[in-house]
Amino acid sequence: MQILKILTRVYVNDIEKAIPFYEELLQTKAGTKFYYAEKKLHIASVGQLLLIGGTDEALTNVRDTPLSFLVDDIHAYKKWLLSNGATIQEDITKVPTGYNMHVRQPDGTIIEYVEHTGTTHAK
Numbered sequence: 055m056q057i058l059k060i061l062t063r064v065y066v067n068d069i070e071k072a073i074p075f076y077e078e079l080l081q082t083k084a085g086t087k088f089y090y091a092e093k094k095l096h097i098a099s100v101g102q103l104l105l106i107g108g109t110d111e112a113l114t115n116v117r118d119t120p121l122s123f124l125v126d127d128i129h130a131y132k133k134w135l136l137s138n139g140a141t142i143q144e145d146i147t148k149v150p151t152g153y154n155m156h157v158r159q160p161d162g163t164i165i166e167y168v169e170h171t172g173t174t175h176a177k
């Protein structure tokens with residue numbers, strides 16, 4: 055098991071304005087960009103940031119999650135987390151980049167765990 059990348063989430067209403075700002079601020083181009091239709095969210099990674107764009111209503115459902123952990127094996131993490139006091143808030147689900155799950159850590163923090171599949175990897 056390995057955490058490949060930790061992404062801090064930034065919630066925005068206008069992702070098209072946010073992307074160039076963060077690209078210039080971090081001196082790096084956006085990596086993965088996609089629209090997550092089921093949740094009505096626009097997603098883009100810029101460096102160690104995960105920009106999540108949408109209406110206030112759409113963002114309400116995800117604002118309680120401050121971080122996303124990109125992992126090599128989501129099933130192994132699920133097993134380990136459950137045996138170490140975490141609880142699954144949203145079980146493993148197919149998403150545009152692979153699979154994710156939302157987990158409440160023993161300290162109460164909610165973390166999104168993501169395993170990318172195929173060629174769509176955050177840069």
